[in-house]
Amino acid sequence: MIEIEQLTKQFGDLRAVDDLSLAVPGGEFFVILGPNAAGKTTTIKVMAGLMKPTTGSVRICGFDIGTSPIEARRRMAYVPDFPFLYDKLTPTEFFRFTGKLFGMKDPAMEAEAEHLANRFNLGDFLAKPIESLSHGTKQRVAIVSALMHSPEVVVFDEPMVGLDPHHSRVLKDILREQAEAGVTVFVSTHQLSVAEEMADRIGIMHQGRLVAVGSHEELQSANRDRTLESIFLSLTDNDA
Amino acid sequence: MNDETPIPHWRILAGVNRTQSWRRLKSAVAHSRLHAFLMGLFVLGYALLAYALFHKALQFTSSFPGLGPVLIERMIFLLFAFLFLLLLLSNVIINFTNLFRNRETHFLLSLPVPHQVVYRWKIFESGILASWAFLFLIAPFVAAYGTTYNASWHFYIVTPIFVALFVVLPAILGSWAAIGLARCLNRLAFQVAAVLVVIVMIVFVSSWLQPETVTDEMLETRVLDVVDRLLSRTRFSLFPFLPSYWVSSGITQWVEGALMGTFFFGLVLLSHTLFFGYLASTRSGVFFYGALSAVNSRGGGGTARWKFWRRKRPLGQTAFTSKPLDRWAKLLWWGSADTRALIVKDIRTFLRDATQWGQSLILLGLLIAYIVNLRHFSHRLTSDFWIDLTSYLNLGACALNLATLTTRFVFPQISLEGKRIWIIGMAPLGMRRTLMAKFLFSTAVSMIVTMALVGASCAMLSIPLERILYFTLTVGVMAFTLNALAVGLGAVYPNFREDNPSKIVSGFGGTLCLVLSFLYIIGMLSLMAATSRWAFGGSSPVVFGLGWVLFLGGSFLLGWLPLRTGIRKMASVEI
Incomplete structure (x- = not known):
């Protein structure tokens, strides 16, 4: 599970994340929404341990990302908005590399990679250099490499960007299955339809603060049964 | 490989980067054979031409009885002193980019790879990137030095070992300087101190580089005095606590046949390399992670406090006003x-x-x-x-x-x-x-x-x-x-x-x-x-x-x- 306690992140004079507290239990599909520069990516980067919080803490499966980063990351799958890939490797070689960094045994790694690659239709691309792949295909490679080690927490920043409708569907199905299997899924997106369709709970961030959190139904009932779009726009209206 | 034994992260990173580099080289050659041929020709041409010129110059210098060997020895000490300085600067810049601005670093830190391992890998990579060109440039000179003094074959084995130990030190010191820079770059006190240090250095170097007047009469009658005055300006290269002094002394003493002296300086170099190498590979990762977080957490405008004359105005008023360059x-x-x-x-x-x-x-x-x-x-x-x-x-x-x-x-x-x-x-x-x-x-x-x-x-x-x-x-x-x-x-x-x-x-x-x-x-x-x-x-x-x-x-x-x-x-x- 993910536990965020009174997280604040300051960039010079700018407070990107302001006193954010949130707990996402195992098996929950949590979608975080927010306008540009709301603080979503900063929150995710702190969760991934790429920057220290100014104050507050983040725990992944009970491990503080600041004090036990290796244990926390070992249990996490993180895909940033622009994932890094080694352009001269083939997807297979990249999977083997990340699998080894996660301490996976070869047979388990190969079985898991093959299974996920098949679901994402990567079969024809496995032996090609990553540099020759399209943006969407690279995104699929990054997702497979992140999910291979059977993580307990999945943190994806804008995972649908670059994916065609077919592979967006595949990803949604896989993430749903993961959540049903007890994995904590934390996804940042601008696509309100993803939140409506997939999320157990939705969080809306604005100017670094979590201005609303709850299930789709809870948000609707608290906002006079309006659509998610109108709720989103009303809560973040000074950016509209 | 036994599947039960986890492979060290270091070896996994080395393996993937070796594959990447090799394929990059192969694709560069395949992409343009003419380019590869021209590059190969240039490398070979430089090595041969530089060796020939250095050899001729060293032979000419050594032909002055008494004076020649002194000048050549000082040249070796100067070469390595400046090499140390250049390697240090080069390592600071490359380490800064490689540790804090590199996408691979961020990727690796999102995986269960300890900061220490990422740091160790990055300083190794930066050290190679920062050093290879300098080593390529000085290699003909060192080879020419060996042939000028008819050094035996083992000189050409011992020298690369000395140089390999030597380049580790600026790589580590450069990475520490890069970490310090990353932590302090946006602090006003640091910026003021840096500007003051640069000014003091410019003043010092310009006064130090003032030419000395040498008359024709002095050249005719007091050559040794003139040479002594000239060499006094280069005495800094003989400072015994400089790593360049240890490597220069080791190499020159090997050529002279003073093997015990070489052995001593080799051990001095080795002990320092091991000591600093140990500190870097076991203790510096935590400072690196702190500095990386500081860089990632920095708001824009690290030099904003220097622009004190600028009046803060609302965005709407400033966004589309003409800047001086437009005017x-x-x-x-x-x-x-x-x-x-x-x-x-x-x-x-x-x-x-x-x-x-x-x-x-x-x-x-x-x-x-x-x-x-x-x-x-x-x-x-x-x-x-x-x-x-x-x-x-x-x-x-x-x-x-x-x-x-x-x-x-x-x-x-x-x-x-x-x-x-x-x-x-x-x-x-x-x-x-x-x-x-x-x-x-x-x-x-x-x-x-x-x-x-x-x-x-x-x-x-x-x-x-x-x-x-x-x-x-x-x-x-x-x-x-x-x-x-x-x-x-x-x-x-x-x-x-x-x-x-x-x-x-x-x-x-x-x-x-x-x-x-x-x-x-x-x-x-x-x-x-x-x-x-x-x-x-x-x-x-x-x-x-x-x-x-x-x-x-x-x-x-x-x-x-x-x-x-x-x-x-x-x-x-x-x-």
């Missing part, structure tokens, strides 16, 4: 508004890229230091031959510097538009006018700078006015050709996938541009010297005129042909 462009530039906007954009991009203007400043600084020092040199020139030779070599030096600038900064201009090329391609400005605007602007700037520099350097050499005009005009024509060549070839061989100008230049087009520029300069310099009216015996007015016709014609053709080809290529470019 100056309106005054100075005679082109239309779209061309002006393109030029202003190019200037802003250049000024906001520290790598670009930093490298320009270094090149310009070297040229200015060279020109300032020419005035001390000119006093010694009494014979016409030496004055003529120096004046043409001066022209050559300035032109070669210009060629370096045009290849490094003008050639990548079209490629740097990169994925944004559609903005210009779709605009009414059109690719032809874009190319011409870039060409005219770079030519104007180059002409102003190089003609001023050549004029100043000729004045420092106390050359008559008519010759100053001759050289200034010559380099002006060369500026036209070199810029046209760089813009033209930049358009013929664009690389829209790469954002890094250094990598764009290192491709086939950049190499071709540099080689053609150098050949052009050498050819035209020889032509101008051979047909000069006054130099090297002088030639008739007809030959002089013919020389100018050939120079102007050749310069025009070498500039115009690639520029025209580039314009045609850009007219049909598929965005």
Whole structure:
């Protein structure tokens, strides 16, 4: 599970994340929404341990990302908005590399990679250099490499960007299955339809603060049964 | 490999990066065999030519009884002292980029790889990147030193071991400095201290580099005294706590057969390398992670506190007000508004890229230091031959510097538009006018700078006015050709996938541009010297005129042909 306690992140004079507290239990599909520069990516980067919080803490499966980063990351799958890939490797070689960094045994790694690659239709691309792949295909490679080690927490920043409708569907199905299997899924997106369709709970961030959190139904009932779009726009209206 | 034993992260990273590098090399060779051949030829040519020249120079120096060995030994100590300094600087810069601005670093830190391992891997990678070129450059000198003193075969085994141990120290110190820099860069106290240190260093170095007056009488009668005074300026290289002192002493004593001395300095070097290596590989990771977080958490405007005169105004008032550059462009530039906007954009991009203007400043600084020092040199020139030779070599030096600038900064201009090329391609400005605007602007700037520099350097050499005009005009024509060549070839061989100008230049087009520029300069310099009216015996007015016709014609053709080809290529470019 993910536990965020009174997280604040300051960039010079700018407070990107302001006193954010949130707990996402195992098996929950949590979608975080927010306008540009709301603080979503900063929150995710702190969760991934790429920057220290100014104050507050983040725990992944009970491990503080600041004090036990290796244990926390070992249990996490993180895909940033622009994932890094080694352009001269083939997807297979990249999977083997990340699998080894996660301490996976070869047979388990190969079985898991093959299974996920098949679901994402990567079969024809496995032996090609990553540099020759399209943006969407690279995104699929990054997702497979992140999910291979059977993580307990999945943190994806804008995972649908670059994916065609077919592979967006595949990803949604896989993430749903993961959540049903007890994995904590934390996804940042601008696509309100993803939140409506997939999320157990939705969080809306604005100017670094979590201005609303709850299930789709809870948000609707608290906002006079309006659509998610109108709720989103009303809560973040000074950016509209 | 036993599946039960986890593979160390270090080996996994080494393996993947080895595969990446090998494939990159293979694809570069496969992409352009001519480029690979030219690079190979250059590497081999440099090694052989540099070795031959160093060997000859060392033999000449060693022929002075008593004095020669002292001078050569001091040269070795100086070489390694400056090498240490350069490696340190190079490691600071490369480590900073590699540790804090590198996407692979961020990727690795999101995986269960300890900070210490990432840090260890990155300083190893940075150390190689920062050192290989310097080692390649000094290798012929060290080899020539060995052959000059008939060193035995084991000298060529021991020396690389000494050098390998030596380069570890600046790599580690450079990485620590980079971490310190990353932590403190945006602190006002640090910025003030850095500016003060730079000022003190400039004052110190300029007073230290003051020339000493040596009269003819002193040269005739008190040679040893003069040499002693000269060598006293280089005594810093004998400071026994410098790692360069240990490596220099080890190498020189090995050549002299003092094996115990070499053994001692080898152990000193080894113990320091192991001590600092141990600290770096086991204790520095936590500081690296703290510094990385500080860099990632930094708000924009690290120098904002220096702009105290700026009044804070609401965004709406400042966003679209004309900046000084826009106002100056309106005054100075005679082109239309779209061309002006393109030029202003190019200037802003250049000024906001520290790598670009930093490298320009270094090149310009070297040229200015060279020109300032020419005035001390000119006093010694009494014979016409030496004055003529120096004046043409001066022209050559300035032109070669210009060629370096045009290849490094003008050639990548079209490629740097990169994925944004559609903005210009779709605009009414059109690719032809874009190319011409870039060409005219770079030519104007180059002409102003190089003609001023050549004029100043000729004045420092106390050359008559008519010759100053001759050289200034010559380099002006060369500026036209070199810029046209760089813009033209930049358009013929664009690389829209790469954002890094250094990598764009290192491709086939950049190499071709540099080689053609150098050949052009050498050819035209020889032509101008051979047909000069006054130099090297002088030639008739007809030959002089013919020389100018050939120079102007050749310069025009070498500039115009690639520029025209580039314009045609850009007219049909598929965005």
